Amino acid sequence: MSDKILEIENVTVSFEGFKALNQLNFSMDTGELRVIIGPNGAGKTTFLDVITGKVQPTTGRALFKGKNLRSRSEHNISRLGIGRKFQTPRVYLQLTPRENLDLSCNRHKNVLATLWGRPSGPERRTVAGLLETIGLTTKADIPAALLSHGEKQRLEIGMLVAQSPDLLLVDEPVAGLTDEETENVGNLLLTLADSHSIIVIEHDMEFVRQIARQVTVLHQGAVLCEGSMDEVQSNPQVIEVYLGQPEEDDG
Amino acid sequence: MTHTAATNLPLAKPRKLLWETGVIAVITLICAVLLPFVLPTFRLKFLGRFVALATAALGIDLIWGYTGLLSLGHGIFFALGGYSLAMHLKLQIPEGELPNFMVNYGVAKLPWFWQPFHSFPFTLVALFTIPALVAAVLGYLVFRNRIRGVYFSILTQASLLVFFFFFKGPIELFNGTNGLKTDKDLIFGVLASSNQAQLVFYELSILCLLLAYILCRWLTSGRFGRTLIAIRDDENRMRFSGYNPTGFKVIVFAVSAALAGVAGALYTVQTGIISPSTMEVPFSIEMVIWVAVGGRGTLIGAVLGTILVSIARTLLSEQFPEFWLFFQGGLFLIVVTVLPDGLMGWFKNEGPDQMRLLLGRPRKVMTYPSLAEDPEVEYERQNLRN
Ligand SMILES: Nc1ncnc2c1ncn2[C@@H]1O[C@H](COP(=O)(O)OP(=O)(O)O)[C@@H](O)[C@H]1O
Numbered sequence: 301m302s303d304k305i306l307e308i309e310n311v312t313v314s315f316e317g318f319k320a321l322n323q324l325n326f327s328m329d330t331g332e333l334r335v336i337i338g339p340n341g342a343g344k345t346t347f348l349d350v351i352t353g354k355v356q357p358t359t360g361r362a363l364f365k366g367k368n369l370r371s372r373s374e375h376n377i378s379r380l381g382i383g384r385k386f387q388t389p390r391v392y393l394q395l396t397p398r399e400n401l402d403l404s405c406n407r408h409k410n411v412l413a414t415l416w417g418r419p420s421g422p423e424r425r426t427v428a429g430l431l432e433t434i435g436l437t438t439k440a441d442i443p444a445a446l447l448s449h450g451e452k453q454r455l456e457i458g459m460l461v462a463q464s465p466d467l468l469l470v471d472e473p474v475a476g477l478t479d480e481e482t483e484n485v486g487n488l489l490l491t492l493a494d495s496h497s498i499i500v501i502e503h504d505m506e507f508v509r510q511i512a513r514q515v516t517v518l519h520q521g522a523v524l525c526e527g528s529m530d531e532v533q534s535n536p537q538v539i540e541v542y543l544g545q546p547e548e549d550d551g
Numbered sequence: 552m553t554h555t556a557a558t559n560l561p562l563a564k565p566r567k568l569l570w571e572t573g574v575i576a577v578i579t580l581i582c583a584v585l586l587p588f589v590l591p592t593f594r595l596k597f598l599g600r601f602v603a604l605a606t607a608a609l610g611i612d613l614i615w616g617y618t619g620l621l622s623l624g625h626g627i628f629f630a631l632g633g634y635s636l637a638m639h640l641k642l643q644i645p646e647g648e649l650p651n652f653m654v655n656y657g658v659a660k661l662p663w664f665w666q667p668f669h670s671f672p673f674t675l676v677a678l679f680t681i682p683a684l685v686a687a688v689l690g691y692l693v694f695r696n697r698i699r700g701v702y703f704s705i706l707t708q709a710s711l712l713v714f715f716f717f718f719k720g721p722i723e724l725f726n727g728t729n730g731l732k733t734d735k736d737l738i739f740g741v742l743a744s745s746n747q748a749q750l751v752f753y754e755l756s757i758l759c760l761l762l763a764y765i766l767c768r769w770l771t772s773g774r775f776g777r778t779l780i781a782i783r784d785d786e787n788r789m790r791f792s793g794y795n796p797t798g799f800k801v802i803v804f805a806v807s808a809a810l811a812g813v814a815g816a817l818y819t820v821q822t823g824i825i826s827p828s829t830m831e832v833p834f835s836i837e838m839v840i841w842v843a844v845g846g847r848g849t850l851i852g853a854v855l856g857t858i859l860v861s862i863a864r865t866l867l868s869e870q871f872p873e874f875w876l877f878f879q880g881g882l883f884l885i886v887v888t889v890l891p892d893g894l895m896g897w898f899k900n901e902g903p904d905q906m907r908l909l910l911g912r913p914r915k916v917m918t919y920p921s922l923a924e925d926p927e928v929e930y931e932r933q934n935l936r937n
Pocket residue numbers: 315319320338339340341342343344345346347
């Protein structure tokens with residue numbers, strides 16, 4: 301069929317009448333790095349919820365590589381090749397970064413395989429390599445609870461990659477990070493973009509400028525406009541609903 | 552190089568394992584070989600019971616300590632194991648006869664589900680398989696529907712009530728509240744309450760505890776064990792990494808129930824009775840307390856907690872029989888408020904620190920000043936979790 305990795309067709313999600321997503325249409329090519337921006341409450345996280353099976357669309361459908369995602373459970377969707385990083389880092393705090401990565405890296409995730417299987421040589425090397433990529437080699441064997449916020453963000457991105465998904469969904473990866481950490485994460489995502497399709501949701505305009513090629517603006521549950529960063533920034537509608545506000549938001 | 556951390560770890564692990572194996576082997580030998588000579592018979596009997604109970608505690612630790620599911624209904628599985636073995640003993644009578652109590656209640660024919668318990672091999676398998684199956688079915692229904700946390704606990708307690716009335720109700724089937732007494736029954740031609748048989752039960756209890764420990768140790772290490780901890784930490788996150796937690800939880804619940812079944816069987820023959828009172832609420836809560844006192848999430852803690860609490864219970868009941876429940880409640884409060892990680896947790900964490908403080912040395916600090924403690928981030932974490 302097409303080389304679209306993701307197609308969202310007329311998706312509406314209503315929570316007791318409130319439409320978090322409203323007739324949303326969206327599509328994305330394989331290999332693309334797409335940034336989605338939009339004010340708080342625009343429906344960005346809900347958008348990811350629909351793709352990952354956490355929320356069922358009230359109407360419309362989502363296709364991943366041409367496959368309808370409706371009524372598939374979260375773990376099935378994940379196994380199809382979609383990885384997700386949450387808005388607040390969700391890593392397993394009682395496990396070490398190495399163990400966190402190993403769980404994601406595990407190729408066979410059913411009960412028996414997990415019970416009998418041991419990490420294979422290649423898997424071990426993948427984990428060691430990832431620890432280096434995300435800069436956590438020295439902290440690989442302390443509980444993740446002791447990591448800083450930024451380190452957890454990086455660890456969760458690492459877990460995502462360990463899954464070796466085709467599509468990465470990354471929700472606000474630099475929230476709460478220092479400028480330096482933000483740049484690191486940006487570079488990490490750019491490296492990953494060479495071999496993955498990625499959707500990044502972000503607020504931080506500096507960061508968006510660093511990584512963005514194609515930007516989609518979400519507003520009140522629908523796509524407001526789409527284009528390069530410059531096009532989007534000069535769009536009067538966008539300026540009105542979004543770019544006019546971040547000063548207040550950040551302050 | 553970056554690989555030092557990776558290579559250090561496998562080196563440290565076998566040595567630790569060797570130590571653990573050594574210590575456990577010594578303790579097992581002391582209990583199995585030495586104690587029968589030194590302890591007076593009646594004390595040994597008590598110890599045998601506690602050892603049997605510790606097997607159940609390991610099960611509780613598996614499901615609660617490691618997987619984060621608080622079961623308040625393990626009395627069901629304990630009783631199922633106990634009744635299975637007791638039924639077999641009740642059938643050690645001449646062909647065609649019925650157990651005494653059935654005759655008293657005018658039962659003419661042995662009920663169909665009693666029939667297979669004539670067979671010892673069947674009984675042996677049944678006493679852990681029946682609890683495991685019941686747990687698997689119950690667990691599947693509950694976990695598939697994503698019932699968690701306090702709702703799971705309430706459901707297990709409700710099931711406990713159902714089983715309580717099932718065993719108590721039809722008096723001609725299980726002898727109602729009186730339960731099944733195994734004192735005067737024969738096992739392999741020997742009186743079950745004889746010293747000879749009791750010594751065998753004692754040794755069997757130790758063997759079962761050892762095997763259960765090895766099983767739990769295996770389950771909680773490696774990938775499977777880490778999966779359980781991850782489920783406890785953030786089950787929903789697991790789904791987005793491609794894991795379906797349902798299967799894991801069902802297996803662990805079933806294994807945990809099987810251990811309770813074995814414990815119930817061994818406990819029954821050592822006390823000489825199984826009755827619906829093991830399915831009363833306080834007993835299931837007591838199992839949880841053993842683990843809480845010892846330290847959940849540590850297998851040694853579960854065993855230690857059971858033995859210590861049970862010894863305390865015995866001593867206290869000898870002195871003031873009516874005070875046990877009162878004491879039990881107090882113990883629970885103390886553990887929850889003062890020792891949230893139990894004795895083992897205290898040894899591991901605060902213990903060394905407090906010792907150091909007493910000696911006037913600074914505390915060892917292992918954390919980084921981290922944004923993670925930021926109340927805002929914490930708030931968000933709580934609220935975004937589903
Ligand atoms: N489970 C839910 N129940 C009810 N309302 C929800 C739920 N999830 C999100 N919403 C609402 O949907 C809107 C979009 O939320 P969200 O997708 O989180 O926005 P964003 O991530 O763009 O800030 C918000 O107004 C939010 O309150």
